[in-house]
Amino acid sequence: MKAIVVRQTGGPEALRLETVPDPVPGPREALIEVGACGVCSLDVVTRNGTYRRNVELPLIPGHEIAGRIVQVGSEVRRFRVGDRVATTQRSHICGSCRHCRSGGETLCEERRFLGQQRMVGGYAQYAAVEDDNLALVPDGVSTEQAAIAGCAIGTGLNAVRDTGRVRLGERVLVTGAAGGVGIHALQIARASGAFVIAQTTSQQKAQALAHYADAVVVHARGEDFSPQVRALTAGAGADVIIDNVGTPLFEPMRRSLAVNGRWILVGQVTDGFVPFNPAQLFLRNQSMLSVHSTTRVQLEDTLQLIARGVVTPVIAGVERLEDVAAVQARVERGDVCGRILVRPPAPGA
Ligand SMILES: [Zn+2]
Ligand SMILES: [Zn+2]
Numbered sequence: 001m002k003a004i005v006v007r008q009t010g011g012p013e014a015l016r017l018e019t020v021p022d023p024v025p026g027p028r029e030a031l032i033e034v035g036a037c038g039v040c041s042l043d044v045v046t047r048n049g050t051y052r053r054n055v056e057l058p059l060i061p062g063h064e065i066a067g068r069i070v071q072v073g074s075e076v077r078r079f080r081v082g083d084r085v086a087t088t089q090r091s092h093i094c095g096s097c098r099h100c101r102s103g104g105e106t107l108c109e110e111r112r113f114l115g116q117q118r119m120v121g122g123y124a125q126y127a128a129v130e131d132d133n134l135a136l137v138p139d140g141v142s143t144e145q146a147a148i149a150g151c152a153i154g155t156g157l158n159a160v161r162d163t164g165r166v167r168l169g170e171r172v173l174v175t176g177a178a179g180g181v182g183i184h185a186l187q188i189a190r191a192s193g194a195f196v197i198a199q200t201t202s203q204q205k206a207q208a209l210a211h212y213a214d215a216v217v218v219h220a221r222g223e224d225f226s227p228q229v230r231a232l233t234a235g236a237g238a239d240v241i242i243d244n245v246g247t248p249l250f251e252p253m254r255r256s257l258a259v260n261g262r263w264i265l266v267g268q269v270t271d272g273f274v275p276f277n278p279a280q281l282f283l284r285n286q287s288m289l290s291v292h293s294t295t296r297v298q299l300e301d302t303l304q305l306i307a308r309g310v311v312t313p314v315i316a317g318v319e320r321l322e323d324v325a326a327v328q329a330r331v332e333r334g335d336v337c338g339r340i341l342v343r344p345p346a347p348g349a
Pocket of ligand 2: 093095096097099100109110
């Protein structure tokens, strides 16, 4: 099959189109003919070497996959050849450890993350994924929409509903709001009945964000935006912050968080550290919580939210797999509102 392979980390030129052996599905695996794969900032930081944890080279990037099943292993029960499916971010979980048995499969110690190990990823014509990590795509949801359901949208469902426990009438600040996770987290927070504030440094993106948020905070890079958040919340600050940026915005986010606030850590765009005094948090009874990708149940729920029109996937473009280096360069520059996908060449091409 044709696939993009990263043999050494580096610039976008590290993404090379190669012909590699077709994957052979194991007993619990379904072989998916990839219809579309989202291009996530995690793909970028894995390719450029910033993200190294559990990464094994060479690799085929891509963990936001949807397509059609063309072959199933002997122990696959929930799916058949011809089914349209979407993936979580993983190709394997054990299914029996303490985490897997308590809704915490994203923390399974045996987990294998798609696009980071064993040459299994979505930047390819085919990918073999165990059935535990798949969900059927409902009618009315396109393959492109389904591809980004797991990571770009499901992570937001995890952050807003299951980790942040956002309630009707709360005030939610989403940082990095124009990114793939941010723009959908806005929609999910709004559907939960929150007053939703989007943060961006781009005037251009602010216009697009106004469709999805009750208010948009625009500021220059390095500027403290917390006075704007305070002004929008009658001085109180945000009850919940969905943080897709991390270190570069740490201090203004801390100043924007209300008493009793929950700070939900989702993304980190640099490898920099931050100094802070823990008393700054506990004297205000604030919590820091973490979101770690998406469970299969969250993926299934997300697909239903899309089918019902509660969340509208924001797709910034669908490009050829061969052009993914240019797409990643755009993602790296922060030049994308929503998610861009790539589509592999049709089989036999
Ligand atoms: Zn992703
Ligand atoms: Zn497990």
